[in-house]
Amino acid sequence: MIRLEHLSKVFQTGTVNENAAIRDVNLTVKEGDFITIIGSNGSGKTTLFNLITGTYPPTEGNIYIRGKDVSREPEFKRARYIGRIFQDPLLGTASNMSLEDNMMITYRKGFKGLKVSLNGKMRDFFREKLVPLQMGLEDRMKDNVGLLSGGQRQALTLLMMVLSQPALILLDEHTAALDPKNAQIVLDLTTRFVEEYKLTTMMITHNMSQAIRYGTRLLMMDLGEIILDVEGKEKQNLTVEKLVDKFHEIREKTFVSDEALLSQG
Ligand SMILES: Nc1ncnc2c1ncn2[C@@H]1O[C@H](COP(=O)(O)OP(=O)(O)O)[C@@H](O)[C@H]1O
Ligand SMILES: [Mg+2]
Structure with missing residues (x-):
């Protein structure tokens, strides 16, 4: 489903610092x-x-997805x-927005253009998804994400990513x-x-x-x-x-x- 063909990446080509970071990866x-x-x-x-x-962009080669x-x-x-999570917990979610707004944004991604809005039904759905994290986040849906710990944020980022399919x-x-x-x-x-x-x-x-x-x-x-x-x-x-x-x-x-x-x- 994902194929990398003769993929290469050279940084700073033609300088003394030229660096082949990826070499013909298949x-x-x-x-x-x-x-x-x-x-x-x-x-x-x-x-x-x-x-x-x-x-x-790659220096050479191709990337095929599905x-x-x-x-x-x-x-x-x-x-x-493509969902990506970094080492830094601050990068996956928006600090100055509530949990439910953060979740809504990612959830919309999964719908590819369909209009879905944050209503009571949606909140129930999110709450239901937060419970299994066992971090008590289901009671903090209106809190800003900036108030969460690093672990809670990574868990939330992970959940949001999954929801975006x-x-x-x-x-x-x-x-x-x-x-x-x-x-x-x-x-x-x-x-x-x-x-x-x-x-x-x-x-x-x-x-x-x-x-x-x-x-x-x-x-x-x-x-x-x-x-x-x-x-x-x-x-x-x-x-x-x-x-x-x-x-x-x-x-x-x-x-x-x-x-x-x-x-x-
Ligand atoms: N944006 C960049 N510009 C120049 N060199 C880079 C850049 N990103 C990575 N490199 C170089 O590419 C090589 C591989 O780095 P990286 O992919 O970050 O390694 P890893 O994640 O395995 O530690 C390193 O020599 C690094 O210095
Ligand atoms: Mg690295």
């Missing part, structure tokens, strides 16, 4: 895949997302069917800025939504054991390339040690300097 993401992505800092994970969302070549489609158009969900270390307890809550919620709504998902994490434990498929990136792509039994049988070994095998270099990638929390 990838087919199947409908319903839940992909975890690991790779050391600067390996190109975020840039890959930026190319998929249209934040930057058969359509979207490589040259502007970011705002792709945002209608995107074809693809991109999570860029979306729990990394949260305390361990809230990170776990948001992660659990993520898995629940992905399974319940059969969402096609790509999730970047700096935590290897998380990447192994969650998802149906695992990618490892290094120097702008996908150097490992495993799923099914092979993924289930992975351990952090095996991953490190594989990386050594493939690249013949050590992770020693990269403590973040080795964190097992």
